[in-house]
Amino acid sequence: MRLIAFEMKKVVCFPALWTFLMLSLVLNGLLILGNDDVRNYFDTEKDDSGAIMGAPENVFEGYDTGVLASFYADIVRESPTAADWIRKKYSLLQPRAEQLAKSGAALDHYAGKATYESHQLLFGILMRATLVEGSICAMLVILYLMGYEQLNRTEGQVCASCKGRRLWMTKLAAAMLSAEALYVLLAGMTLAFYLGRWDYGGIWGDSVSSRFNYLTDMLYKRPFLTWHDFTVGGYLAASLSLGAGLVAVFGLLAAVCAMLLRNVYAAALVLGTVLFGGIGLGSLFSQCRVWAAYFVMTLQPSAVWLDVNVWFTESGIAAFIPWQETVAVALNLAVCSMAVCVMFRRFMRRDLS
Amino acid sequence: MEIWKWELRKIANPGILAAVVLLGIVYYYMFPSFYVRYFRNGPNAEAEFALSAEWAAKYGVTMEPSEREELDGQLAGEKADFQEMLLAIAEASDAGITDYDSFCVYRDSYYDQTAAAGSVADMEQEWLLHRIMDGTNYYRVQTLAGFMDAYDRRAERTADRTGTDICRSAPDDDTDAMRQRESGLMQSARWYGYLPGCVWQSTCEYAKDLAVWCVLCNVLLLSPVLVRDRMYRTRPMQWSSRHGRAVLQTQMTAACMAALAVTAVNLVLYGIPFLRQGPLVFRTFGLESIWSDATPWFDWTYGTYLLVLAALITVLSAAAALLTVFVSQYSGNYIAMLLKALPLFVAVGAMAGSWLLDGSFYFRSLWQNAPVWGFCGMEAVMACLLLFCGMVLCISAVRRQRRVQI
Numbered sequence: 001m002r003l004i005a006f007e008m009k010k011v012v013c014f015p016a017l018w019t020f021l022m023l024s025l026v027l028n029g030l031l032i033l034g035n036d037d038v039r040n041y042f043d044t045e046k047d048d049s050g051a052i053m054g055a056p057e058n059v060f061e062g063y064d065t066g067v068l069a070s071f072y073a074d075i076v077r078e079s080p081t082a083a084d085w086i087r088k089k090y091s092l093l094q095p096r097a098e099q100l101a102k103s104g105a106a107l108d109h110y111a112g113k114a115t116y117e118s119h120q121l122l123f124g125i126l127m128r129a130t131l132v133e134g135s136i137c138a139m140l141v142i143l144y145l146m147g148y149e150q151l152n153r154t155e156g157q158v159c160a161s162c163k164g165r166r167l168w169m170t171k172l173a174a175a176m177l178s179a180e181a182l183y184v185l186l187a188g189m190t191l192a193f194y195l196g197r198w199d200y201g202g203i204w205g206d207s208v209s210s211r212f213n214y215l216t217d218m219l220y221k222r223p224f225l226t227w228h229d230f231t232v233g234g235y236l237a238a239s240l241s242l243g244a245g246l247v248a249v250f251g252l253l254a255a256v257c258a259m260l261l262r263n264v265y266a267a268a269l270v271l272g273t274v275l276f277g278g279i280g281l282g283s284l285f286s287q288c289r290v291w292a293a294y295f296v297m298t299l300q301p302s303a304v305w306l307d308v309n310v311w312f313t314e315s316g317i318a319a320f321i322p323w324q325e326t327v328a329v330a331l332n333l334a335v336c337s338m339a340v341c342v343m344f345r346r347f348m349r350r351d352l353s
Numbered sequence: 354m355e356i357w358k359w360e361l362r363k364i365a366n367p368g369i370l371a372a373v374v375l376l377g378i379v380y381y382y383m384f385p386s387f388y389v390r391y392f393r394n395g396p397n398a399e400a401e402f403a404l405s406a407e408w409a410a411k412y413g414v415t416m417e418p419s420e421r422e423e424l425d426g427q428l429a430g431e432k433a434d435f436q437e438m439l440l441a442i443a444e445a446s447d448a449g450i451t452d453y454d455s456f457c458v459y460r461d462s463y464y465d466q467t468a469a470a471g472s473v474a475d476m477e478q479e480w481l482l483h484r485i486m487d488g489t490n491y492y493r494v495q496t497l498a499g500f501m502d503a504y505d506r507r508a509e510r511t512a513d514r515t516g517t518d519i520c521r522s523a524p525d526d527d528t529d530a531m532r533q534r535e536s537g538l539m540q541s542a543r544w545y546g547y548l549p550g551c552v553w554q555s556t557c558e559y560a561k562d563l564a565v566w567c568v569l570c571n572v573l574l575l576s577p578v579l580v581r582d583r584m585y586r587t588r589p590m591q592w593s594s595r596h597g598r599a600v601l602q603t604q605m606t607a608a609c610m611a612a613l614a615v616t617a618v619n620l621v622l623y624g625i626p627f628l629r630q631g632p633l634v635f636r637t638f639g640l641e642s643i644w645s646d647a648t649p650w651f652d653w654t655y656g657t658y659l660l661v662l663a664a665l666i667t668v669l670s671a672a673a674a675l676l677t678v679f680v681s682q683y684s685g686n687y688i689a690m691l692l693k694a695l696p697l698f699v700a701v702g703a704m705a706g707s708w709l710l711d712g713s714f715y716f717r718s719l720w721q722n723a724p725v726w727g728f729c730g731m732e733a734v735m736a737c738l739l740l741f742c743g744m745v746l747c748i749s750a751v752r753r754q755r756r757v758q759i
Contacts, residue, residue: 016689023696136695144688151584151686265577265687269372273379280379 003167007174010148011141020140021186024133028190031125032197038117039198045112059211059223060101065090065314071220072317082291085320092322093225093314103229105207110232115212118198119224124309126194127239130187131305134247137186138179139254139271145171146255147264155352165348172255172340176248183247187240204233217316225314227322239311245329249301250275252336259343262352275302286317295320299328356600360607364578373573377566377619385562385623388555392630396486398551400496401644405549406634414638414654415545418508424501431494438489444481453494456485503643504545511539528726531716535648543639548655550645552632560662561710563623567666568673568702570619571612575674576694579604579681602751605678612674616667624663632659640715648716650729658714665709668736673701675743679750701739709736 011017069090076082100106111118146168149155158164208231213224230238253275257267282297297303298318304325307318311325321327393399412420432453439445439452450456463478485491538544582588582604591597636656640649653661676697684690711717713732719725 014689016684016692020692020696027699140688140691144686147686147688263368263687265691266368266372268687268691269369269573273372273375276376277379280383283383 003170004174004177007145007171008178010145011174011178014144017137017141017144017182020137021133021182024129024137024186025189025193028126028129028133028186029193031129032190032194035117035121035125038114038121042111042114042118042198045114056107057211058101058104059106060097060209063097063101063223065093065097065225068093068220068222068314071218075218075317076289076291078289079291082295082320085295089314089320089322093227096227097225100207100209100225100229103207105209105229106211106223108206108210110203110206110208110210110212112212115210116214119208119213120309122194122198123235123239123311126190127243128305128308130183130190131243131246131308134179134183134186134243135250135305137182138176138247138251140268141178141182142172142175142251142254143258143264143267145175146258147267150262150264159352162348168259168347169344175255176251179247179251180244183244187243200232205231208232208235215310215313215316217310217318220316222314222316226312227314228312230312235312239308242311242325242329243308245333246301246304249329249332249336252333252340253301256336256339256343259340259347278302279306298324299331301328301332304328304332356596356603357607360578360604361611363581364574364607364611366574366577369574369577373570376573377570380562380566380569381623385559385566386626388559388562389626389630392555392627392632393549393551394555396492397496398549400493401500401549401551402631404493404497404500405547405644406631408547409634409638415542416504416547416643417542417545421501421504421508421545424497424504428494428497428501431490431497435489435491435494439485442485442488445485448481450485453491456491500547500643507544507643511544528728530729531648531726534650534716534729538641538648541652543641543652545643546639546641547644548635548638548640548642550642552635552655553640553642553645553647555630556627556632556659556662557710557712559623559627560666560713561707563619564666564669564706564710565702566623567616567619567670568706569698570615571670571674572677572694572698572702574611574615575608575677576681576690577687578608579678580684580687580690583682583685584687598755599751601682601754605675605747605751608674608678609671612670613667616670620663620666647712650714650716653714662710662713665713665732665736668740669701669706669709672736672739672743673697675740675747676701679743679746682750705735705739 069087072086072090073083076086148171149158149167158167207229209224209226209229211223214221215224216222226235254267254271257271257274258264261267261270278297278300279302282294282300282303285291285294285297298307298320303318307315307325310316310318312323314322315324319325393402408416435456436452439450439456445451445456448459450459460482463475463482467474582591591600633656636654636659638655640651640653640655640658677694680693680697681690684693708720709732714730717727719727
């Protein structure tokens with residue numbers, strides 16, 4: 001425990017990190033302030049539930065997910081496997097649509113006509129920015145701690161013994177704890193500023209599947225179909241929790257790179273290239289219409305991050321199984337943890353001279 | 354000279370270069386390649402480009418009012434071709450579509466019905482519409498008719514000497530300089546230029562992506578150089594001699610030269626696929642165009658505009674390089690440098706680079722929907738200011754270092 005505390009102290013006493021955090025908060029603040037016109041509209045529409053004329057429409061009543069299945073199966077028709085996956089996913093979605101119809105989720109007002117813009121601002125733009133800043137912090141903190149001994153020329157002494165080499169696991173634990181704490185700090189402060197300006201009072205209990213909320217994918221507009229009944233508050237909590245898991249995935253990836261490559265700058269470059277290249281590869285597969293491979297690529301962490309605004313929904317072409325973002329994060333955590341264990345065992349026996 | 358060459362060799366680290374090349378390939382595929390593959394984005398843009406290229410050979414870089422009259426004959430000819438091509442589509446005559454005008458009536462009636470029915474499309478009519486649009490020279494006729502209409506409206510404005518660009522919704526906010534510029538343009542032959550809008554738009558978007566990439570390239574390449582020296586504690590050794598004291602100046606010069614070289618390579622690599630799309634057909638065309646509502650500040654040709662954009666990107670890259678080198682000497686390790694390099698890239702590349710190249714040297718507001726218009730040459734001033742900041746910071750760092758006690 002003491003060693004973890006000492007390692008975390010190195011992170012706390014790293015001034016460049018706090019400067020980066022501050023700049024990230026400034027950027028998030030600018031993103032929030034840059035959408036003030038939407039906020040004025042949000043404030044007007046939020047309390048307008050009494051002014052709606054006529055009966056609200058339950059968009060889920062009689063909703064047939066087979067239409068979506070046919071639409072996407074036609075897009076991926078070159079790959080029968082991918083088409084089967086898509087049809088299976090939407091067949092599993094039909095009971096959810098019926099459940100949402102029964103519960104009357106669509107009848108909730110949420111933010112009226114300002115629902116879509118406000119939802120995309122919070123869960124699309126802000127969440128995406130916070131996640132990328134948190135992930136960058138996590139990756140760099142891990143690279144920093146793992147490369148610390150080499151930077152300070154104490155690596156030879158520390159790694160001369162087995163106990164010293166096991167310090168790298170302590171470093172990893174300290175780095176992961178620090179990364180999650182930084183993510184919580186970043187998300188907390190961003191949300192505090194956001195909710196200080198945007199009055200969400202009275203709508204936390206509304207369903208995110210309100211009739212005013214929708215998704216558009218490949219120019220096809222559809223209701224906000226989630227795999228579970230989420231209120232606005234519940235959806236935010238779930239997104240933040242999954243975000244913490246995703247930050248952990250990026251951190252573990254950085255740990256793998258750090259133990260593989262002795263040079264932290266090279267490790268950062270390789271990490272950046274792999275993450276960015278992964279997105280490019282997914283895009284290439286979709287351009288070449290190799291759909292099965294494309295769907296596998298949607299499981300990578302950078303793809304999960306890109307689709308943050310459609311988490312816990314059917315996600316259109318970005319997912320081929322239910323709860324894909326959750327499954328992807330769990331799978332990546334498992335794979336990266338195993339990779340870290342393998343790399344650590346290799347590190348224990350490695351000649352560092 | 355020898356120290357300078359060694360510093361360049363330190364910058365050209367093979368591992369970093371390889372990573373940058375890989376990243377560059379992925380970046381090019383994901384972003385700028387779109388504006389090459391879809392240089393003429395859509396059938397209307399294709400028609401616009403084709404018509405302008407044909408007129409370039411016939412009418413030159415501008416279209417005089419007397420030449421405009423010839424377009425009436427051309428439109429009649431295109432409509433006759435449309436009618437002929439329509440004969441090959443049996444379903445058209447079944448729907449009562451016999452020529453271009455009856456097709457337009459059919460099309461407008463369908464769109465009105467669809468809008469009234471809550472945007473629910475009739476797939477059979479949609480199929481017929483697109484069968485006719487794709488199977489005839491419909492887009493060519495439509496684009497030509499649109500151009501003639503825009504020309505006539507422009508001629509009316511010139512005759513009245515009133516009004517401003519229709520894209521500016523609050524002309525009372527125009528500055529005096531903008532009114533003066535537009536008034537000057539109205540009196541010149543350039544007022545009737547016809548540089549295709551798709552060429553200008555693709556150029557701007559491509560240049561934006563190139564600027565962002567050049568900045569990223571330089572930041573990644575130059576970040577570790579001075580940090581490595583500080584980590585390996587080479588300064589005390591260097592400072593023990595008179596030549597060594599000036600090493601920071603040599604390093605900064607080498608960094609600047611490396612950035613310029615990398616930018617030149619990027620300009621060539623990006624320029625080749627872009628120029629293969631044929632924009633140089635319009636290299637002598639003025640920037641003012643009937644196809645587009647944007648108003649340029651300067652009387653440049655399109656070819657000159659390309660060179661100016663390349664210069665702007667070069668200045669921005671040099672500024673990014675100097676700022677990176679300045680920041681890197683205050684970083685004790687690679688991670689500290691990366692934590693500074695990332696915000697530097699976001700500020701100089703993603704934000705400043707995108708903003709500078711977004712419709713450069715045209716009338717535009719300071720940011721989207723801003724109530725304030727930019728001034729003439731604002732982009733060049735901002736880029737030079739950035740470069741000046743970088744140079745001042747680097748020069749002050751060099752001077753400070755010469756006085757520092759070891």
